[in-house]
Amino acid sequence: MTFNPLEHRGIPLERQLRNWRELDVEPIDPDDVDPYTRCRIIAMNGIEVEASLFSHQFARHALSLDVRRRLAEVRYLEQQQQKVVNWLLPGSESALETTIAYEQVAVDLTAWVARMEPDPYLKRAYEFGVLEDFDHLYRYANLYEMIQRRKAERIVDSLTEVMPGRPTKYQHRHPYDNVRDHYDRERAAPISKLHALTIMSAEQQTMNFYMNVGPQYMEPIARQLYQEIGLIEEEHVTHYESLVDPGETWWERLVNHEYNECYLYYSFMETEPDPRVRAIWELHLNMELEHLHVACDLMRANDDREPEQVLAPELPHPVTFEPNKAYIRELLDTQIDLTTLGTGYVREAHERFERMQEAINGGEHPPSEVVIDMHREAYGTDYRLETEGPHPVPGLRQR
Template sequence: MTFNPLEQQGIPLDQQLRNWRELNVPQLDPDHSDPYARCRVIAMNGLEIEAVMFSHQFARRCPDLDVRRQLAEVRYIEQQQQKAVNWLLPGLASVLETTIAYEQVAVDLTAWVARMEPDPYLKQAFEFGMLEDFDHLYRYANLYELIEHRKAEKIVDALTEVMPGRPTPLHHRHPIDNVRDHYDKDTASPLSKLHTLTIMAAEQQTMNFYMNVGPEYMEQIARQLYQEIGLIEEEHVTHYESLLDPNETWWEQLVNHEYNECYMYYSFMETESDDRLKAMWELHLAMELEHLRIACDLMRRHQGREPAEMLAPRFPAPVTFEPNKSYIRDILATQIDLTTLGTGYVRDAHERFQRFQDRLHGGETAPSDLVLEETRAKFGQDYRMETEGPHPVPSMRRPAHH
């Protein structure tokens, strides 16, 4: 089935406002829901928050009162969508359980995007970040067993493996080495633009989530781990946002945001296992089609450009949450020892990387390693869940200092 959102009729904006009863959505059942249904909720929450924050930034830089009013009207509906989506998360779930679900999103969404990405440079960027999120999942799973005495397999099911990735203490790099080259807005595939915006939005929301929930813990080890991984999420947002072409106009960015929301709601509508969620994705898609129409009209009026020139004529294949175990194991076996240098990647710890590591760690054990030490001391071993045979242990040493 082909779907061109520019040819579809959405719900008129003046009919999109929902009342409190309509926003009072039933929560997911944490014990019986499809883990990937929760992943879709978390991913769409990140996309809605990015849409809202982008709209605010645009409004702060736009002198046209009518445009700012139009942005405000659409933005309020986006905020309602965000509330409906994020409030699906179960209140019974602990913050750490939601955190593990966030990392499952980061692993399997980024792995799927990397598999589908046509641009080799962007593909490498997605694979690089995914291996780090994979290790974050492993560290948080150990914290979960340590302080809540429960196992992460309850949350991720057997869909995503829990085992070491690129070691978290090695994720800390000098900030200038987190800035990548950007794609060219005039030659990049429309699919590449959607992929980059999606992963950037998901990582941004993870960064925001950890910034806010980390200090709510009493246990010092938990506070420390959220602080460490929260700083790495800052690196990841820098990594992904730098892939976006800064030469895109505000109008182009607005259209890309709305098109991407349409694409993601369409994807999840097509792949959702929960009928109740499927109905929400369908409703929000109908709303976003109107938001896209408005954005396109603004581009025509203020930039004098036809949006169809820059957009895919139809949606790509739906974004799919599915197991990526073999793919991830292949990346682990070949890329675990990478770090970054400038806008590229190297296998040896260069001088700037080493200086930053030495200054940050100060000869002390990183919180992410303390979690493993305390788990092993308490249970005799660290927690991991491997479902496809032994973990292919590549070199996980600190790269040689040159």
């Protein structure tokens, strides 16, 4: 069954405003929740935050008072959506537990997008990034057991494995080498544009989350690890945002943002097992359908184009959170030793890479290595969650 958002009207804007009682949603039960329900919440929060940030940036460049007013009206409603989505997360979970869930999102969402991406260059970009987030999950899981005396499997279940990916210490690259070539707005498949926007938004929210919660810890190793991985997330946002064609007009970007929100709310509504959370996805989809029509009207009036020239005629296959163990292991076997050079990828360390490593590490072990050393000292080994037997991970080859 196909679904074309352009053919459906949503809830009129004047009926979308919610009161405090409606916004005060009951959070999920951390001890009785599908891990992927938590992942959908985290991912959708990132999408809503990006929608708000984009709208603010657009408003700062818009000359028309009427356009700025229309953006403000929709933005306020989307801010209410963001509050509902993010407030589904329980206050009883620690920031570190939420962090592990953030990394599960990064691993399984990016892996799914990589599997579905039709453009080989974009696919390589997602495959490259997912091995780094996979390693972040491993580092935070070890920190979690040391600080809270709990194992990450209580959060990720057995859906996502926990073991080393591309070592975080090798992820500090020169900023030049984090900028990729962008897709061609005239030739790229509509799904490629949605993929790029989705992963960029998710990584941006992860970057923002780490930069805010990191200094709240008292334990020095926790503060240091958040600082290190927070800088890698900056690299990841650069990596993914550079995939988007900068030649897209503001109106084109606006309809892409709204269409993507419809796509993801529809996807999550179709795949969500929790009926209470699924009702929120359905409600927000019906709100976003109207936001999309507002964006399309603005595009027609200001960009002299029809949105059908930019958007897909129907929603693609729903985004699905599901295990990607075999796919990740294949990438570990074939791409673990990649790094970037310019807009491409190489297997050997290069001079610019080595200088960056020397400067950032200062001749010492980075926090991402120290946390594993500390865990081994305390427990005799590092923490891993492997569900399909041992799987050795080679290191990066150095010149």
